[in-house]
Amino acid sequence: MADNVGNADARPDLDLEGTFGKDAPTIDEQEMAAVEAPCGADGVAIPVGHPGGHPGGHPGGHPAGIDRQRHGGARSVGFRPGGGPEAIPYEERTGIKAPRIIAWEITRSCNLSCAHCRAAAEFGHYAGELSLDEIKAVIDDMVTITNPIVILTGGEPLMRPDIWEIVDYLHDVGAMPVIGTNATMIDDAIAAKMAEHRIPRISVSIDFPTAEEHDTFRGQSGCFDQSIEGIKIAKRHGVGVQINMTVTTLNHDKVEAVHDLAEELGVDAFHIFMLVPTGRGSDLLDKELPPEDYERVLEWAYERQKTSPLHFKPTDAPHYYRIIRQKAKAEGKKVTREEYGLDAMTRGCLGGITFCFISHLGDVQPCGYFDMQLGNVKEQPFSQIWTESKVFNDLRDYSLLKGKCGACEYKAVCGGCRARALEVTGDYLESEPYCVYEPPAWKGECTVDEPVSGEGDGS
Ligand code: SF4
Numbered sequence: 001m002a003d004n005v006g007n008a009d010a011r012p013d014l015d016l017e018g019t020f021g022k023d024a025p026t027i028d029e030q031e032m033a034a035v036e037a038p039c040g041a042d043g044v045a046i047p048v049g050h051p052g053g054h055p056g057g058h059p060g061g062h063p064a065g066i067d068r069q070r071h072g073g074a075r076s077v078g079f080r081p082g083g084g085p086e087a088i089p090y091e092e093r094t095g096i097k098a099p100r101i102i103a104w105e106i107t108r109s110c111n112l113s114c115a116h117c118r119a120a121a122e123f124g125h126y127a128g129e130l131s132l133d134e135i136k137a138v139i140d141d142m143v144t145i146t147n148p149i150v151i152l153t154g155g156e157p158l159m160r161p162d163i164w165e166i167v168d169y170l171h172d173v174g175a176m177p178v179i180g181t182n183a184t185m186i187d188d189a190i191a192a193k194m195a196e197h198r199i200p201r202i203s204v205s206i207d208f209p210t211a212e213e214h215d216t217f218r219g220q221s222g223c224f225d226q227s228i229e230g231i232k233i234a235k236r237h238g239v240g241v242q243i244n245m246t247v248t249t250l251n252h253d254k255v256e257a258v259h260d261l262a263e264e265l266g267v268d269a270f271h272i273f274m275l276v277p278t279g280r281g282s283d284l285l286d287k288e289l290p291p292e293d294y295e296r297v298l299e300w301a302y303e304r305q306k307t308s309p310l311h312f313k314p315t316d317a318p319h320y321y322r323i324i325r326q327k328a329k330a331e332g333k334k335v336t337r338e339e340y341g342l343d344a345m346t347r348g349c350l351g352g353i354t355f356c357f358i359s360h361l362g363d364v365q366p367c368g369y370f371d372m373q374l375g376n377v378k379e380q381p382f383s384q385i386w387t388e389s390k391v392f393n394d395l396r397d398y399s400l401l402k403g404k405c406g407a408c409e410y411k412a413v414c415g416g417c418r419a420r421a422l423e424v425t426g427d428y429l430e431s432e433p434y435c436v437y438e439p440p441a442w443k444g445e446c447t448v449d450e451p452v453s454g455e456g457d458g459s
């Protein structure tokens with residue numbers, strides 16, 4: 001699936017502001033105020049005013065609803081996804097935030113076979129995938145604690161013949177489905193279905209600005225042209241589009257060009273993803289940017305988003321939220337919501353905090369790149385896994401972070417990529433290996449007595 005490298009599927013990355021506008025309550029006003037949450041989830045943002053109608057609230061939103069009109073079924077009135085009425089008693093009862101965004105690999109089948117696919121997906125049937133009835137049962141349980149944004153991903157989710165039934169069911173229970181797709185299957189008929197079934201936005205991975213480079217990277221001749229055509233058709237039908245670009249050593253000097261292509265196509269958002277080499281993507285381990293180049297790309301993003309007409313969001317790059325605060329301080333600014341929108345409100349890594357991933361077999365993980373199964377929805381209710389998993393609970397307690405991240409004053413707004421820490425050190429609480437920052441407390445220059453939190457902590 002073309003999006004597997006990117007992240008619309010496996011990592012949290014909702015473009016909340018692009019989705020609901022600056023004034024919409026954000027995923028985590030309350031979390032950030034508590035100095036605890038932030039990472040950019042990955043996936044698909046949801047635009048305001050989508051032609052197919054769309055829910056009012058922001059995807060990660062806190063439980064107190066916003067009052068825009070939502071579409072959807074009988075149970076979808078009066079609250080927004082990403083929280084919902086069930087989240088309030090759940091959070092009060094457990095002290096745990098309800099999941100706001102869930103990426104769900106509803107199939108691993110894919111019409112493509114990209115070289116760096118997280119899921120290592122291929123065409124054909126995968127044994128053990130959840131049936132429609134099993135999916136509905138999981139959704140029924142899920143909505144006892146939250147009404148999330150559900151990123152339907154794969155594989156290629158459009159390969160699943162019952163996808164529209166899944167979409168309708170999610171709407172009916174007050175959740176918000178979005179789709180991460182490679183877009184190569186999108187023709188007029190499918191785009192019309194997307195609009196009819198009220199898909200507010202799709203995300204599509206485009207990694208290079210030209211067909212030759214993109215197809216070579218993907219190992220798929222012709223897929224660039226097909227994806228671009230799919231994007232144009234989706235737009236014609238009023239479906240919002242987000243372009244995801246996975247940044248590696250092969251294309252880090254092309255982020256501006258891909259951004260410009262996205263602008264030219266008139267899409268709604270442009271999200272850069274930093275490669276997390278797992279699955280088939282582990283073959284690209286040597287293509288992961290060294291920390292210094294990684295930092296440079298994030299600094300570029302900080303500057304470019306100031307003037308870009310597109311909604312912009314680095315994902316799986318938790319230290320972007322450290323960089324924002326360092327840059328803001330240098331510019332004499334506070335990182336406020338008014339000035340920085342949702343960047344002031346969210347956190348670097350949300351895996352296990354307000355985001356998680358469900359695999360095609362039903363395994364639950366903090367994100368698709370965090371190579372550890374914390375339970376299976378065929379054997380245990382999703383709500384129980386979310387509430388009781390030790391790993392989830394460890395990830396929610398930032399005081400458990402070790403090494404550099406544990407000593408870092410930015411750990412509440414960054415936290416480091418736990419999947420990379422796990423991959424490189426075997427310990428998901430250890431230091432993020434791709435961060436150049438050396439916290440003063442780590443160097444023994446001070447203690448972490450003034451942790452940087454959310455809004456207003458840029459000074
Ligand atoms: S040391 Fe860890 S918490 Fe601090 S900025 Fe780097 S990755 Fe983030």
Ligand code: SF4
Pocket residue numbers: 011012039041276315316317318348349350351366367368369370416417418419420
């Ligand atoms: S662990 Fe890494 S890849 Fe997963 S959500 Fe966090 S930052 Fe993203």
